Amino acid sequence: MVAPSLVADLVGVAVFAASGASAAIAKRLDIFGVIFVGVVAALGGGIVRDLLIGAIPPFAFTHWIYIAVPIAASAILFYFHPQFGRLRRTVLVLDAAGLGLFTATGALSARAAGVPAVGAAIIGMITGIGGGLGRDLLTGEIPYVLRREIYAVASLFGAVLVLFLAWIGAPRPINVAVTAASVFLIRVVAMSRHWEAPTPPGLS
């Protein structure tokens, strides 16, 4: 497996944990439920990616810092959420950053493990959206990825971009940064302008 850029990766983990913890707090779960959903949101995408590319045991289980960070982030959000309440928009924005980052590293990891480009792009998307999907299934929401906003498709665009840039020889750190920034921008603009994809024609 490609060694991830640790700090950036852990920022993504913490941000996704915060998104999961926020959803669990909104459901009035207790401290353990909040941490549980936070950890699933933070690590779910990466664990599924590792299962798909045969990186066994998954990275998160062999590096304790990947478990400690989302536990700490979820616990902090649990106790300080009133102060964080106004920061809801911030969490959405950070989630967009995490989505881009995880998509980029997930697609590159899959490619490095020998998965062909189309499959690697899909695995990149799964890495990016997997944790949020787990969070939504656990809390009984229709998954965010299915709601009327540009989400999965922003991730898929990022996965294609990062593989293209790698193919033309872009250095990894620059490639990941450019890709994460692109996904981030698409998400933020889509949210602020309420971009919506077409819905089924002919339904009243």
Added chain:
Amino acid sequence: MVAPSLVADLVGVAVFAASGASAAIAKRLDIFGVIFVGVVAALGGGIVRDLLIGAIPPFAFTHWIYIAVPIAASAILFYFHPQFGRLRRTVLVLDAAGLGLFTATGALSARAAGVPAVGAAIIGMITGIGGGLGRDLLTGEIPYVLRREIYAVASLFGAVLVLFLAWIGAPRPINVAVTAASVFLIRVVAMSRHWEAPTPPGLS
């Protein structure tokens, strides 16, 4: 892994994609949500099968046609569903064909990977029903496999049948065809005659 009969396999993929896309359209998801659910329904069972038998990365990620077909099928259904509306029964019927086909190839793949017969039968059933289960969990429905119709048990019957026929030496193409046809018939008859399995005694 056993090389699947490509055309038949892709028909199954397209049919399951159509079932997923139909469910997503009924939930008023947008074009990307419809494609997402369609792809999960088409590929979910096979991906879980490959994880269980150690075929890593899963077949769907190394053969782009397996991703292109459900995307195309879901997009076509999205734009033309009014015309397909009357074909709902047809989709159900095709779903029955896909169920039989995926069950048969899934059980044979597991057996070829060295899984004992009982386990291979269960893996065949998981291959057959897995995509529909993912579709139902994503769209917030009580899974089809749990509703009062002969579904999982038709698949399990097919898995046992295909392994038995393989054991007595039936050639693979004939075996898969006979098994898929048997599961198909059971499903179609169960639906048309509203066969129901017993429900718990003593509940008012």
Added chain:
Amino acid sequence: MVAPSLVADLVGVAVFAASGASAAIAKRLDIFGVIFVGVVAALGGGIVRDLLIGAIPPFAFTHWIYIAVPIAASAILFYFHPQFGRLRRTVLVLDAAGLGLFTATGALSARAAGVPAVGAAIIGMITGIGGGLGRDLLTGEIPYVLRREIYAVASLFGAVLVLFLAWIGAPRPINVAVTAASVFLIRVVAMSRHWEAPTPPGLS
């Protein structure tokens, strides 16, 4: 993989199957749905554990008795549940025993497969709670593990305990028995005294 203590392990399988079958009966599912949910509840945690530690194909698929026992247990519960109705408390109590047992063997299996201690503890917890999580997702309930009772954290405590006892050299059978008993006691006391973990501060 560590050879599990067969009888104890099958008791855990049967007990979890009973918990899944009970949930399915309460949802008025038919006989096949009841068996399906029972088998998922019984085997789900162990299958995910085996995927995570690379024990492919998972143990349950290579030992038919692991499939036969939950089918039989679910079918018995289906037909005799009125008599078992008063035993609901008993099922909860047995579920606590299964939770402790699966947590202990899951954590030891992960450690034996070379997973570091923190990851092995998490895998132990996943083994213990995984089946119940699948059961709750299938039947459309907010997962038990997220409700306001000491559940996942009792499992996590057990996982840490069993790894600590193994580290200081405790013989495996004694270690598993002590750990399972500890988790069991925590769960039973938490249920009888309605222990609850803190809920988010500041929410009216």
